[in-house]
Amino acid sequence: MASNPRNGRPYRRLTSYQRSLGLPCWLCGHDIDYRIVGEEAKRSSWAFTLDHAQPLSLGGDLHDRANARSAHRRCNSARGNRVTARAPQRASRRW
Template identity: 70%
Template structure:
C-alpha cells in the first residue's frame, strides 16, 4: 500500500502547487522549476511542497490552504518551526 505522500491526492496537490510557479515562501527567492527527476532530488534550489502548519504539529497533508512552494533547502532547514528564525544577539551573554 502506498504511503500518504505517494497517494493520488498528495501528488495532485503537488502538481497544482508547482503549476503556480510561486517563489519560495520561506526566503522569497525564485525556485528553479525546470529541475525534475534526479536533478530535483539533488539540487537545494528545486521545488518542494512545504506545509505552513507542519504535519508534526497537526497540519493537514492535502489541504491546499496549508500548501506552500519552497526550495528543498529552505524546507529542510525550517524543520517543523512555524515562524521565521530569530536574529542572533550581537554577542554572547
C-alpha cells in the same frame, strides 16, 4: 503495513497544482527553478518542494491547499517542523 500518503494521487495532485502556480519560495522570497525535475531535483537544494505552513507533525493537513506552500528544498529542510521561519541572515557588512 500502511503505505506512504505522499505517494498517493491526492498528494501528487496537490504538488502539481502548487508547482503550476510558479510562486517564489515562501521562506526566503527568491525564485524557484521549476525546470529542475526528476532525479536532479532530489539532489538540488534549489529545487521545488511542497512545504506545509502548519507542519504535519504539529497537526497540519497533508492535502489541504490552504496549508501548502512552495519552497526550495534547502529552505524547507532548514525550517524543519517549526511554525515560523528563521529570521533572514544579516550580511556581515553593508552592501
